[in-house]
Every structure is written in C-alpha cells, then in structure tokens.
Amino acid sequence: MLKRFPSAATTPSKLLLRRYIFTSDHKMIGIQYFFLSLAAVLVGTWLSLLMRIHLVWPHGRIPLVGEIKPENYLGLLTMHGTLMVFFVLSTVPQNGFGTYFLPLQLGASEMAFPRLNMAGFWTALASFFVLLAAFFVPGGASIAGWTQYAPLSAIRAAGPGQGIGTDLWLVSIGLFCLSSVMSAINFVTTTVKQRTPGMRWMRMPLPCWSWFVTAILSLLAFSVLLAALILLLLDRNAGTNFFVPAGLIVSGQAVNHSGGSPLLWQHLFWFFGHPEVYIAILPAMGITSHLLSVFSRKPVFGYRAMVGATIAIGALGFMVWGHHMFVSGMNPYEGFAFSTLTTAIAVPSAIKVFNWLGTIYGGKLQFSTPMLFSIGFVSLFIAGGLTGPFLAQPSLDMYLHDTYFVVAHFHLIMAMAGIFAVFSATYFWFPKMFGRMMSERLGAIHFWFTLAGAYAIFMPMHLLGVAGHPRRYSELTGVQYVAAMAPLQKFITFAAVITICGQLVFLFNLFWSMFRGRRAEANPWVCTTLEWTLPSPTPAAGFAGRVPVVNRGPYEYSVPGSTADFVAQDAPATQEG
Amino acid sequence: MPIISEHVHVERKPKLGGGGPGKIPHKRGYGGGDDGDHDRSKDFSSRKERLRRYRIGILLCIISVSTLFICLTLAYVFRQNLGTWDPIHRQWIRDWRALTLPYRQLWINTLILLLSSFTLEMARRKMAHQAEFAALGIVPIKGRAEVPWLGLTVLLGFGFLAGQVVVWNGFRSQGLFLHNNPSSSFFFILTGMHAIHLTGGLLALLYAAGGRLLKLRFDSQILAVDATASYWHFMGGLWLYIFGLLYFLKG
Numbered sequence: 031m032l033k034r035f036p037s038a039a040t041t042p043s044k045l046l047l048r049r050y051i052f053t054s055d056h057k058m059i060g061i062q063y064f065f066l067s068l069a070a071v072l073v074g075t076w077l078s079l080l081m082r083i084h085l086v087w088p089h090g091r092i093p094l095v096g097e098i099k100p101e102n103y104l105g106l107l108t109m110h111g112t113l114m115v116f117f118v119l120s121t122v123p124q125n126g127f128g129t130y131f132l133p134l135q136l137g138a139s140e141m142a143f144p145r146l147n148m149a150g151f152w153t154a155l156a157s158f159f160v161l162l163a164a165f166f167v168p169g170g171a172s173i174a175g176w177t178q179y180a181p182l183s184a185i186r187a188a189g190p191g192q193g194i195g196t197d198l199w200l201v202s203i204g205l206f207c208l209s210s211v212m213s214a215i216n217f218v219t220t221t222v223k224q225r226t227p228g229m230r231w232m233r234m235p236l237p238c239w240s241w242f243v244t245a246i247l248s249l250l251a252f253s254v255l256l257a258a259l260i261l262l263l264l265d266r267n268a269g270t271n272f273f274v275p276a277g278l279i280v281s282g283q284a285v286n287h288s289g290g291s292p293l294l295w296q297h298l299f300w301f302f303g304h305p306e307v308y309i310a311i312l313p314a315m316g317i318t319s320h321l322l323s324v325f326s327r328k329p330v331f332g333y334r335a336m337v338g339a340t341i342a343i344g345a346l347g348f349m350v351w352g353h354h355m356f357v358s359g360m361n362p363y364e365g366f367a368f369s370t371l372t373t374a375i376a377v378p379s380a381i382k383v384f385n386w387l388g389t390i391y392g393g394k395l396q397f398s399t400p401m402l403f404s405i406g407f408v409s410l411f412i413a414g415g416l417t418g419p420f421l422a423q424p425s426l427d428m429y430l431h432d433t434y435f436v437v438a439h440f441h442l443i444m445a446m447a448g449i450f451a452v453f454s455a456t457y458f459w460f461p462k463m464f465g466r467m468m469s470e471r472l473g474a475i476h477f478w479f480t481l482a483g484a485y486a487i488f489m490p491m492h493l494l495g496v497a498g499h500p501r502r503y504s505e506l507t508g509v510q511y512v513a514a515m516a517p518l519q520k521f522i523t524f525a526a527v528i529t530i531c532g533q534l535v536f537l538f539n540l541f542w543s544m545f546r547g548r549r550a551e552a553n554p555w556v557c558t559t560l561e562w563t564l565p566s567p568t569p570a571a572g573f574a575g576r577v578p579v580v581n582r583g584p585y586e587y588s589v590p591g592s593t594a595d596f597v598a599q600d601a602p603a604t605q606e607g
Numbered sequence: 608m609p610i611i612s613e614h615v616h617v618e619r620k621p622k623l624g625g626g627g628p629g630k631i632p633h634k635r636g637y638g639g640g641d642d643g644d645h646d647r648s649k650d651f652s653s654r655k656e657r658l659r660r661y662r663i664g665i666l667l668c669i670i671s672v673s674t675l676f677i678c679l680t681l682a683y684v685f686r687q688n689l690g691t692w693d694p695i696h697r698q699w700i701r702d703w704r705a706l707t708l709p710y711r712q713l714w715i716n717t718l719i720l721l722l723s724s725f726t727l728e729m730a731r732r733k734m735a736h737q738a739e740f741a742a743l744g745i746v747p748i749k750g751r752a753e754v755p756w757l758g759l760t761v762l763l764g765f766g767f768l769a770g771q772v773v774v775w776n777g778f779r780s781q782g783l784f785l786h787n788n789p790s791s792s793f794f795f796i797l798t799g800m801h802a803i804h805l806t807g808g809l810l811a812l813l814y815a816a817g818g819r820l821l822k823l824r825f826d827s828q829i830l831a832v833d834a835t836a837s838y839w840h841f842m843g844g845l846w847l848y849i850f851g852l853l854y855f856l857k858g
C-alpha cells in the first residue's frame with residue numbers, strides 16, 4: 031500500500047557550503063538557530079554582568095570596558111532585554127528545537143516550505159546583526175528598554191541612543207517580525223499537512239502541540255508588532271504624529287509633535303507583548319511535559335487536559351495585555367476586566383503544573399540531566415507564577431509596578447524557567463543532533479549550580495521590590511531608603527557573577543561532547559517518539575523515503591503486558607490499540 | 608482522479624514549457640525544493656498535495672496581513688478620535704482634518720484591480736485545464752490564438768500601481784504629505800502598505816509568467832499562479848476594505 035520511492039533528494043550535497051551554511055535542510059537550520067541563540071545568550075549575559083556590577087559599584091572601572099555611564103547602563107538594559115526576549119527565548123525553543131524536531135516527531139523528512147525556512151533564518155540573522163550594530167553607532171544603543179515606550183522612543187533628542195541606535199532597534203525587530211511570521215507559516219503548515227499516516231492530532235507529542243499553538247500566536251502577535259513598529263518609525267523619521275502628545279519639552283527643546291498618544295503605543299505593544307511571553311514559554315512547557323513523562327516512565331498525566339490548557343493559554347493570552355498598563359491611568363472598570371481575565375489565565379497554567387506533578391507522581395524517576403532541568407523548570411515556574419496573581423491586582427500593582435518585584439516575577443517564570451527548558455532540551459536532544467552524549471556528571475553539576483544560582487539571584491529581588499526599589503535606574507545612591515538595600519544588591523551581584531561563571535561548565539560540556547562525547551545509540555533515552563527511530567545523528571535524508579506509520583499515542587511508557595517498558599509510536603498495532 | 612494516476616508514463620515526456628507535471632529531482636543539496644516530504648513526492652498526486660500545502664501557506668499569509676491591517680485600522684479609529692490639549696484656550700481640539708479623496712481616479716484604480724482579479728482567475732482556470740490535458744497526454748495545438756490572461760493580469764497590476772502613484776502625486780501637488788495631518792498620514796500608510804503587499808503578489812506573478820524563460824516546470828508555474836491567485840483576490844478585497852474605511856470613516 032505504501033510504496034517506497036527512491037528519492038533523488040536523499041543524496042546530501044557535496045558542497046560543504048550548501049550543506050552546512052546555505053542549506054534548506056530543517057535539521058541544519060535548527061542547529062543554525064541554536065547557535066544564533068547561543069551567540070545571543072552569550073552577549074546578553076555579558077551585558078547583564080556589566081549591569082549587575084554597575085548597580086553595586088556605579089563608578090567602578092571595569093577592565094576593557096571602563097566606567098559605565100548612566101546612559102550606557104540604559105543601553106545595556108535595552109539590549110539585554112531585547113536579545114534575551116527575542117533572540118533567545120523566542121528563538122531557540124521554537125525555531126531552534128522546533129525546526130529540527132517538529133518534522134521528525136511528525137514523521138516527515140522536511141518542513142512544508144524548506145526555502146521559506148531558510149529565508150526565515152537568514153532574516154533572523156540579519157536582524158541580529160542590525161541589533162548589535164547599534165553598539166557601534168554614534169550615541170550607542172537605544173535606551174528605551176525592550177518595550178520602547180513612547181515618547182522616549184519616538185523623539186530623537188530624548189537621549190543618546192535615541193537617534194540611530196533606536197532606528198536600528200526598530201529595523202532589527204521589524205526584520206525579526208518578518209522572520210517569525212515566515213517560520214510561523216511553516217510550522218502551522220507542517221503540522222497540518224506533513225503528519226505521517228496515523229499521526230492523528232491527539233497522537234502528536236506535546237512539544238508538537240506547543241510548537242503549533244506558539245506558531246499561531248507568533249503569526250498574529252508579530253504582525254501586530256510590525257504595524258506598531260512601522261508607525262513608530264514614521265513618527266521618528268517622517269514627522270507623523272501617532273505616539274507623541276503636544277506640548278512636550280524634551281532635553282530643553284519643545285517637541286515638534288502634537289496630537290498623538292503614548293497609550294496607543296502601549297496598547298499595540300502589549301497586545302503583542304503578552305502573547306510574546308507565551309511564545310517564549312509554551313514550547314518550554316511542551317518540552318517539559320514530554321521529558322517528565324519520558325523520565326518518569328509514565329504516560330503524561332492528562333494528555334487531553336494538557337492540549338486543552340495549551341490552547342486555552344494561547345487564546346486567553348490575547349485578552350490580558352492591559353495588565354501591563356494598570357498604572358497608565360486606565361479606567362478602573364477596564365482595569366477590573368483585565369485583572370479578572372489575567373487571573374483566569376492562571377487556571378490553565380495551574381492545570382499544567384498539576385499535570386506535571388501528576389506525571390512524576392508514582393513514576394520510576396530517572397534523574398538524568400534533562401530530567402533534573404525539567405523538574406527545575408516546574409519549580410521555577412511555580413515560584414515565578416505565584417507572584418503573577420499578585421501583580422494582576424490593580425491595587426497591588428499600583429505599588430509593585432516598575433519595581434524589582436516585577437523583575438523577579440518575570441525572570442523566574444520566563445527567563446529562568448525558559449532557560450531551564452532550553453537546557454533540558456539541549457541535554458535531551460543533543461545525541462540526536464550531534465550523535466554523541468553530553469556528560470551526565472558535568473550536567474548534574476551544572477544543574478545544581480544553576481538552580482541554586484537562579485534562586486539566589488531572583489528571590490531577593492522580591493524583597494527589593496516590596497521595599498520599593500524601582501527598576502530601570504542606573505544609580506540611586508543618593509536615595510536613603512534605597513541605599514539601605516545596598517547589601518542585598520551586593521549579594522545578588524555576587525550570586526550573579528558566580529552563577530554566570532558556572533555556565534562555563536555547560537559551554538565546556540557542549541563543545542567537548544560535540545567532538546569527544548560518548549557515541550550515542552539511536553535511542554539512548556528509550557523514547558517512543560519517531561525521531562528516535564532514526565539513527566543518531568539524524569541522517570541527512572531524514573526518514574529517507576520511508577513512511578513511518580503511527581499506531582499509537584506518544585506516551586506509552588510502562589504499558590501493562592508489554593515486554594519493554596515503552597512502546598514506540600510506530601510499533602505495530604495491537605488488538606486494543 | 609483515477610484516470611490521471613494511471614497515465615504515469617506521460618510524465619516523462621517534456622511538454623508545456625518544462626518537464627511535464629512529474630517531479631524533477633532537486634538540483635540543489637538535499638532538502639530540495641519547497642515540497643517537503645520526499646517520500647510521497649514521486650506520487651502522481653503530489654501536485655495536488657503541494658497545491659494544498661501552498662494554499663494553507665497563503666491562507667496563513669493572508670491572516671498575517673489581515674492582522675497588520677486590523678491594527679492599522681484600530682490605530683486609525685483611535686487616532687481620529689484623539690485630540691490635542693490646547694493650553695491657551697483650555698480645551699481639547701481635534702486635529703483630524705477630513706480628506707477629499709480623488710474619487711474618479713480611485714474608482715478607476717478599483718476597476719483595474721477587480722478586472723485583474725478576473726483575468727487572473729481566467730489564467731488559473733486555463734492552466735488547470737492544460738494540466739489535466741497534459742496528464743492525459745494531450746498537447747495543445749501550437750500556434751492557436753489564446754488570450755494571454757497571465758500577461759494581462761501583470762499589466763493590470765502595474766496599471767493599478769501607476770494609478771495609485773497618480774493619486775499620491777495628486778495629494779502631493781495639493782501640499783498634502785505623509786506628515787501634514789493624521790488623516791493624510793493614514794491615507795499614505797494604508798494605501799502604501801497595500802501597494803507594497805500587492806507588489807509582492809505582482810512579483811510572484813511575474814515569476815510565473817516568466818516561467819518559460821526561467822525554465823520553470825509547468826507544475827511549479829501552475830502552483831505559483833494558483834497560490835498567488837488567492838492572495839491577489841485577497842488584495843482586491845483588502846483594497847475595497849481600505850477604500851471603504853477611507854470613505855465611511857472620513858472623520
């Protein structure tokens with residue numbers, strides 16, 4: 031019935047350049063995204079290190095960098111946030127691992143549109159370089175933060191970095207929007223059309239579900255952001271009036287704008303921005319659900335509920351953007367509506383947490399490195415998630431908004447949890463991607479170090495926030511109540527420096543294992559999903575003309591009556607199956 | 608269609624400008640052309656499969672563009688009702704000045720665009736027929752006069768863009784530029800963004816129309832025309848929407 035077609039496409043190109051660089055092979059592109067994000071995370075982390083040092087020693091001289099001036103601090107802040115949010119958390123969980131593993135988990139050998147895939151990557155790369163170029167132009171990088179609030183972002187005279195630096199920021203993120211839309215189109219089409227026979231919707235592994243829902247969010251959210259960016263670029267360069275009100279005096283000069291509204295920017299930005307935080311975290315959630323099941327040797331607890339919660343989070347995510355704007359002078363009734371909807375989104379999030387715990391409860395837990403990081407993800411997600419409902423109360427947020435409390439909230443739930451999922455995915459899929467295993471011993475050291483570090487850095491920030499320490503200030507030494515918090519800030523900086531140094535263990539492990547690690551067999555973690563039916567590393571031709579037929583769900587671990595403790599998705603059907 | 612799939616042997620005969628509707632091995636690297644799963648690609652039904660895939664891609668593209676324009680619409684409505692605080696007279700003044708649109712030219716452009724949708728649809732149908740005949744091994748008679756629907760569409764597309772340029776120049780000669788008033792800003796932004804998106808479709812059509820020169824497979828040519836057709840019709844609908852917005856919400 032299913033014929034095997036010898037395919038010309040299965041012979042890899044002999045040109046190395048075509049094979050590794052200008053390639054439309056989804057596996058190579060996934061790896062390219064992986065290294066793009068690695069570069070971004072290295073730069074972003076370096077910037078955060080500089081910021082932490084500056085916060086504690088505002089006038090200290092740092093070797094090679096010199097003294098960080100207040101405006102430089104804001105530039106670092108902007109670039110740190112932008113790199114981490116866009117080029118790390120929205121790139122590697124979705125476009126890195128997704129591009130590589132979505133087709134394979136679905137039983138396809140390519141994405142739906144390989145060349146579009148390639149175009150998406152190259153656009154993202156261009157966007158990355160445009161962003162970094164801002165460091166080298168007169169005035170330096172933009173100082174308006176990753177949210178680019180107008181009027182600060184709309185007026186060139188508003189500060190150093192608000193000239194070319196901000197234009198570059200806007201162009202860069204505009205390119206990033208295009209890239210994300212391209213890849214979203216590919217992800218959705220691939221999921222709809224490329225599933226192998228038998229891969230019904232409800233047999234898809236959970237990472238595929240979250241890549242799919244995330245792609246839909248990307249498609250919509252980045253289109254919104256693009257519209258906003260175009261308007262802002264025109265305000266800055268063509269003299270239009272969308273975001274700047276009349277009568278402003280900036281840097282001693284009357285501003286030649288009138289009639290616009292900064293609120294318009296905030297609405298457009300957060301209508302993108304809130305879905306964006308879910309774009310960052312949904313793939314991480316999918317990966318975690320997957321790994322918890324694999325390493326508990328148990329089916330995912332409540333697969334249907336997980337799928338439902340993923341979709342619910344995606345849908346609700348578009349209705350809560352106002353919770354970032356409680357202090358913008360919005361109508362209290364509006365604030366109430368946003369507050370209620372925001373609290374509602376905690377429900378599917380809680381369902382997920384409950385199901386993760388249900389998955390590991392009573393399982394035969396194997397504490398491999400990917401499993402450790404997945405448990406770490408759950409822990410951090412809970413720790414960061416608990417503060418969300420507090421922030422969602424307008425009356426509390428009035429006080430906590432723009433303090434370190436918010437910094438703690440989103441670093442734990444988004445930054446740290448997201449990075450933990452990326453680490454777990456790296457340790458987990460490394461054998462499939464590079465054909466070798468990463469060191470488990472170094473992995474465990476890396477995990478405990480990073481877990482302790484994450485809590486040491488971000489937990490105290492809650493206290494800073496409750497004590498009223500505002501965020502986004504370069505230096506507050508003259509302010510008495512803030513000065514009293516200096517010891518805590520110092521502690522955080524020490525914790526940050528140590529934790530960041532600890533990441534060298536990971537880098538070493540990554541590169542050393544790539545060349546020297548133990549060779550991996552096809553299915554080292556004894557998993558059920560289709561990517562593990564291929565040899566490690568994945569051959570260039572993927573399934574090479576073979577059409578895998580899926581007969582069962584993705585999480586058949588410890589099936590009663592089966593000899594092995596897992597049944598692969600393409601194992602022959604049984605009577606009940 | 609069972610009849611088509613039985614005539615596998617015809618696929619090797621070169622016909623209709625490039626290779627027939629069969630599948631040609633990828634020239635570049637592995638991963639190949641934009642048609643994903645290699646396994647089923649030799650199958651005769653693969654053209655239908657590819658077509659469906661492209662249609663989904665285009666649908667998603669349309670959703671993305673629609674989202675962009677919905678946002679611009681929201682900004683339009685929001686900005687229209689926004690005022691400026693006049694500190695001297697202590698009152699809000701609305702700074703939105705309604706535009707007088709050059710209706711004659713705009714209607715001409717609209718007609719051109721709608722007509723191009725019609726010609727493109729004709730081109731698409733003609734090519735679909737040719738493909739079916741080709742699959743049966745029937746080659747169209749050489750030298751028979753045919754309406755060059757695709758070429759006409761491209762011409763009309765350029766005609767529409769030229770018409771839009773006339774409209775923009777009209778505004779500019781009245782001293783109305785992008786920055787004069789929010790109403791003129793939005794006029795230029797909405798029509799400009801539409802023109803940019805339309806140009807994308809036009810490039811795709813040029814690509815398909817130049818199929819013979821580019822040694823495009825007939826197969827890919829049909830695909831390009833089919834996928835672009837839905838996009839093009841959407842561009843027509845979008846234009847009507849923009850025109851309606853500018854007309855009914857003049858402010």
Ligand code: HEM
Nearest residue numbers: 307311353354376415418419421422431432436440443444
């Ligand atoms: C449990 C559900 C959640 C609730 C109720 C919630 C609530 C909130 C609220 C009200 C704020 C605004 C605080 C302020 O600026 O004053 C906020 C900020 C933020 N949240 Fe959440 N959140 C939740 C989950 C998440 C998740 C899952 C992520 C990301 C993965 C996330 C990422 C962020 C970020 C990045 C910000 C700060 C943005 C900025 O101002 O730069 N939150 N959250």
Ligand SMILES: [Cu+2]
Nearest residue numbers: 304307353354
């Ligand atoms: Cu939010």
